[in-house]
Amino acid sequence: MSTPTTLTHLIDIASLHAGLIERLFACADYLRQQPGLPAGVAEQLRHVHAVNMFYENSTRTQLGFEVAARQLGLHISNLQSEQSSSVKGESLTDTFHTLVAMGYRLFNIRHPQVGSAQQLAALAPEGVHIINAGDGVHAHPTQALADAYTMRDHFGQVAGLKVVIAGDLRHSRVARSNIALLNLLDAAEIRLVAPPEMDLQPAPGHAAVRSYQHLEDALPGADVVMLLRIQMERMDELEIPDRETYLRQWGLTPERMRLAGADARIMHPGPLNRGLEIDGALADGAQSLILRQVQLGVFVRMAVMLTMLAPQQSWPQNHESC
Amino acid sequence: MSTPTTLTHLIDIASLHAGLIERLFACADYLRQQPGLPAGVAEQLRHVHAVNMFYENSTRTQLGFEVAARQLGLHISNLQSEQSSSVKGESLTDTFHTLVAMGYRLFNIRHPQVGSAQQLAALAPEGVHIINAGDGVHAHPTQALADAYTMRDHFGQVAGLKVVIAGDLRHSRVARSNIALLNLLDAAEIRLVAPPEMDLQPAPGHAAVRSYQHLEDALPGADVVMLLRIQMERMDELEIPDRETYLRQWGLTPERMRLAGADARIMHPGPLNRGLEIDGALADGAQSLILRQVQLGVFVRMAVMLTMLAPQQSWPQNHESC
Amino acid sequence: MSTPTTLTHLIDIASLHAGLIERLFACADYLRQQPGLPAGVAEQLRHVHAVNMFYENSTRTQLGFEVAARQLGLHISNLQSEQSSSVKGESLTDTFHTLVAMGYRLFNIRHPQVGSAQQLAALAPEGVHIINAGDGVHAHPTQALADAYTMRDHFGQVAGLKVVIAGDLRHSRVARSNIALLNLLDAAEIRLVAPPEMDLQPAPGHAAVRSYQHLEDALPGADVVMLLRIQMERMDELEIPDRETYLRQWGLTPERMRLAGADARIMHPGPLNRGLEIDGALADGAQSLILRQVQLGVFVRMAVMLTMLAPQQSWPQNHESC
Structure with a gap:
């Protein structure tokens, strides 16, 4: 069990606690205000080699992590599935051990297999850190942290918010991590809406979770309406003939959004399918x-990496620490 | 309308004027002579994140921009079509807005669609800069600037030069940008030569432009002979059976080059098709x-980026500025 | 003929001599102990642009070189086959000349053609350096140097060692470079073991080389057992039905390893085929x-690059040089 101020790996929300999350958010606040880091901390970071170890493509997460790593002064490399040794049949763990032996210390891993990030964390020697950037349908904790930080930034706090999450819940690691984090941060209600073929199984047992059949029923009184990306290849399974039909039945339209009210806010982890899960104008x-979400997500990822790499005792005594 | 000393975006030659081009060339001269930048300017640059946003592959332009950006001390990332979210159906503008939100400030974009760079420039917030690295058949301004700078470097000035441009003019953004720039810089003659299926439509209305049916007629008295790359897939459309036939009919051979004389110079934007549009020995x-052209192109691209990112008022008073 | 202390290119082992190898190994020792380089040397390096010019994919070698280059403070770019101009038909030498013109000074090239690295070295202007990262079946000298340095690190010296090399010798540049280097460094015996379809032709003429039909005969008394990677596509040619059959007939199993004894060590250039050429537990x-091998290989590659880029006269007089 980690103490509130240390973070070795970030695998899922279940491995976090409220004190550590508050520290990460305070660190993101700090990074948004500061032009640079104390010299001693910067010196620690500038020899660290980080790597995006991506077995699924995602420009968004990869470049966001690249910017965040470089802002901290880290070296960052990219290993992508189509160029990885995996085409030659090397296992994920052998590739990992090899990169550790080369000197890589921070791994941002995306992999289709549930548990892959945890598997690497269990094998990581001291001083090596794993960030789960998505493991199958399981978890995507930095996205959830970016989302909650964005809510906190806009509404002041996450506690007490009513948050709708709508779309392909069943296949969404973003939804699972957001539900767990919203519950941990005491959201008032987490309202889930999905077509029957896409609802969450098993349904999460948190007291704050409610399930709805129709978006119309979930929207009144909501503070946040979070849409999920629909994979186009899932449209066939749903026997939905086209984008317009899905949008009309399940998507967020201006008419529906009026049910939530003018103070409600819209979120989406991206990339967007305009005219499918969400009307483009919204x-x-x-x-x-x-x-x-994208903008603040960079600071949240910086905060995660900085907390891993520069523990509080390495900061100057009389300096506001991160 | 920009003043002579500011450059926000670089979309095409039509948006430039002679004073600004002279400033860019003077800046390239400066960068070739100086080992480094003044500390205040360097400090401004070292937090800038640039990105090659390439929806068409080109090692040449991409690595040239990468070297130029790093020489200035910028961070540089690469987003390539096959790894971009576009495979997931995200629009160019959504990807652009996402990268801006992440903190990218300088975009070097290549895209098959005419007008794509202009589209991003129209959406760019203050402090974000677009460089068009090729949009369909429309424009490739940094290539034309590199070419004109190379002519200026060799001949002293572009004004008064007689320049032959030969090859697939119709599909060439390089040709279009070069014609516009040569006209702006008062080249004496711009002699266009192309197979009928590849000539420029509409023909440019500049007074200096002349069209020729045969390379032999265009070469006498020329100062520069610029060949364009023929796309291999266009050979079929031309009903030309093989490389040798094209070279014999339309390419630059040693015999033909003798018509231009010993002081004439050969240019090509690369990559070369040896034995097709040009004899390899030439x-x-x-x-x-x-x-x-390649070597000086790096300094021209540095000059473009530096002029965008470090306006003259940010340079030390008593320092030769760029 | 180079003097003992200069290294312009690294093409194969035949172009090295024992004094230079000892200098490279001493430099790797130095780099493992030192946190940084003298300011004057670091300043020389920080403007150097290196490039991985890879016409075959290999995460392992590419990222290892990337880490090594960045540890030295170099800029490093990646040019990979699928994104290179070679898809447009540009020749290797034209791409090379273009990158040299852009300012790249250090080339780490992997190419399927034997002699490709030598071809570039012959064309390289002064101040440009070529490292052969594998040219067809010919040579992979940095891998062999990393392997010999690992043996020296473990056993104190390479001279006098008995080294088994087993697997697909015929198609292995790693085997060829290791045999040449072990011979140069006075290994006592180089014992080669391969299926008949994979043996080395022509057999190397070195006095220390012995060929064996069965791994069992080669293992007794061995200090090092080096396995080579089997390309899966070669299994068919061998008419070997499955992995288990190959492992049983030709692979390193715990039973066989006992023949070598407890002090013997296992090596493999990676990536591993577990359960094919080697039992995973071993x-x-x-x-x-x-x-x-991987870990020390980074320091050996740093030593190679540093020796190329910072000749001894550029080091401070009263400073232990590399």
Whole structure:
């Protein structure tokens, strides 16, 4: 069990606690205000080699992590599935051990297999850190932390919020991590909406979770409406003939959004399917926090890496620490 | 309308003027002579994140921009089509907005769609800069600037030069940008030569432009002979059976080059098709400026980025500015 | 003929001599102990642009070189086959000349063609350095240097060692470079074991080389057992029905390893085929030096690059030089 101020790996929300999350958010606040890091901390970081170890493509997460790592002064490399030794049949763990032997210390791993990040964390020697950037349908904790930080930034706090999460819940690691984190941070209600073929199984047991059949029923009184990305290849399974039909039945339209009220905000982890899960005008409108999620997500990822690499005792005594 | 000393985006030659081009060339001169930048300017640059946003592959342009960006001290990332979210159906503008939100400030974009760079420039917030690295058949301004700078370097000035441009003019953004820039810089003659299926439509209305049916007629008295790359897949459309036939009919051979004279110089934007649009021995010979174009192109791209990112008022008062 | 203390290119083992190898190993020792380089040397390096020019994929070698280059403070770019201009038909030498013109000075090249690295070295202007990271079946000298350095690290010296090399010798550049280097460094015996379809042709003429039909005959008394990677596509040619059959007939099993004795060590250039050329438990066991090869290989590659880029006269007089 880690103490509130240390973070070795970030695998899922279940391995976090509220004190540590508050420290990460305070660190993100600090990084947004500061132009640079204390010299001693910067010196520690500038010899660290980080790597995006991506077995699924995602420009968004990969470049976001690249910017965040470079802002901290880290070296960052990219290993992508199509260029990895995995095409030659090397196992994930052998590739990991090899990269550790080369000197890589921070791994941002995305892999289709549930548990892959945890598997690497269990094998990691001291001084090596794993960030789960998505393992199958299991977890995507930095996305959930970015989302909760965005809510905190806009609403002041996450506690007490009513949050709708709508879309393909069943296949969404973003949904699972968001539900767990919203519950941990005392959201008032977590309202889940999905087509029957896409609902969450098993349903989460948290007291705050409610399930709805129709978006219309879930929207009144909501503070946040979070849409999930629908994989186009799932449209066939749903026997939904086209984008318009899905949008009309399950998507967020301006008419539906009016049910939530003018103070409600829209979120989406991206990339967007405009005209499918969300009307494009809403994504660009005054109620959208979608680009804010991206922007603040960089600081949250910086905070995660900094907390892993520069523990509090390494900061100057009389300096506000991260 | 920009003043002579500011450059926000670089979309095409039509958006430039002679004073600004002279400033860019003077800046490239400066960068070739200086080992480094003044500390205050360097400090401004070292937090800038640039990105090659390439929806068409090109090692040449991408690595050239990478070297130029790093020489200035910028961070540089690569987003390539096959790894971009576009495979997931995200639009170019959504990807752009996402990268801006992450903190990217300088975009070097190549995209098959005419107008794509202009589209991003119209959406860019203050402090974000777009460089068009090729949008369909429309424009490739940094290549034209590199080419004109190479002519200026060799001949002293572009004004008064007679320049032959030969090859697939119709599909060439390089040709279009070069014609516009040569006209702006008062080249004496711009002689266009192309197979009928590849000529420029509409023909440019500049007074200096002349069209020729045969390379032989265009070469006498020329100062520069610029060949364009023929796309192999266009050979079929031309009903030309093989490389040798094309070279014999339309390519630059040693015999033809003698018509231009010993002081004439050969240029090509690369990559070369040896034995197709140009005899390989000419490309490697004493009259070739082809590698010089590449070498000087790095300084021209540095000058473009530096002029965008470090406006003149940010340079030390008593310091020769760029 | 180079003097003992200069290294311009690294093409194969035949172009090295024992004095230079000792200098490289001493430099690797130095780099393992030192946190940084003298300021004057670091300043020389920080403007150097290196490039991984890979026409065959290999995460392992590429990221290892990337880490090594960045540890020295170099800029490093990646050019990979699928993104290179070679898809557009540009020749290797034209791409090379273009990258040289852009300012790249250090080339780590992997190419399927034997002699490709030598071809570039012959064309390289002064101040440009070529490292052969594998050219067809010919040579992979940095791997052999990493392997010999690992043996020296473990056993104190390479001279006098008995080294088994087993597997697909015929198609292995790693085997060829290791045999040449072990011979140069006075290994006592180099014992080669391969299926008849995979033996080395022509057999190397060195006095220390012995060929064996069966691994059992080669193992007794061996200090090092080096396994080579079997390309899966070669299994068919061998008419070997499955992995288990190969492992049983030709692979390193715990039973066989006992013939070599407890002080013997296992090596493999990676990536591993577990259960094919080697039993997985052996690869992870106490006798394995496999990850040590990777770890020390980074320092050996740093030593190679540093020796190329910072000749001894550029080091401070009263400073232990590399």
